[in-house]
Amino acid sequence: MTLVAASIVVAALAASWVIAPIVVRRLALLGDPIPGGVLDAEARKRVALASLKEIEYDRIGGKLDDADYQTLRARLEHEALIALRLAEGAHRSADQFEITHSCGFVNPGGSRFCSGCGKRLG
Numbered sequence: 001m002t003l004v005a006a007s008i009v010v011a012a013l014a015a016s017w018v019i020a021p022i023v024v025r026r027l028a029l030l031g032d033p034i035p036g037g038v039l040d041a042e043a044r045k046r047v048a049l050a051s052l053k054e055i056e057y058d059r060i061g062g063k064l065d066d067a068d069y070q071t072l073r074a075r076l077e078h079e080a081l082i083a084l085r086l087a088e089g090a091h092r093s094a095d096q097f098e099i100t101h102s103c104g105f106v107n108p109g110g111s112r113f114c115s116g117c118g119k120r121l122g
C-alpha cells in the first residue's frame with residue numbers, strides 16, 4: 001500500500017515538474033511588462049507593415065487588380081502611419097518613464113531590478 005502511495009506522490013511531483021514551466025510562462029506573457037504599451041504598439045506596427053507587403057505580393061501574383069490595389073494601399077498606408085506614430089510615442093513614453101528605488105537610485109523605464117542596489121523593483 002505504501003508503494004502505491006509513494007508511486008502516486010512521485011507521479012504527481014513529476015507531472016508538476018513538467019507542467020510548471022508552461023503555467024509560469026503563460027502567466028508571464030499576460031500583460032505588457034514595459035510601461036507605455038510598447039508591445040501592443042509594436043504589434044500594430046508589424047501587422048500594418050506586413051499587410052502592405054502582402055498586398056504587394058497579391059498584386060504581383062495577380063490576385064488584386066490595380067484599382068483594388070490602389071484603394072487597399074491608400075488605406076493600409078494610412079493605418080501604417082498611425083501605427084508607426086503610436087509605436088514611436090509608446091517607445092518614447094517608456095524610455096522617459098523612470099523608477100526611483102527606495103535606495104535613491106533612478107532606474108530607466110522597463111527595469112526589473114535596481115541598477116543601484118540590485119534588488120527587484122516592485
Ligand SMILES: [Zn+2]
Pocket residue numbers: 101102103104105114115116117118119
Ligand atoms: Zn535600489
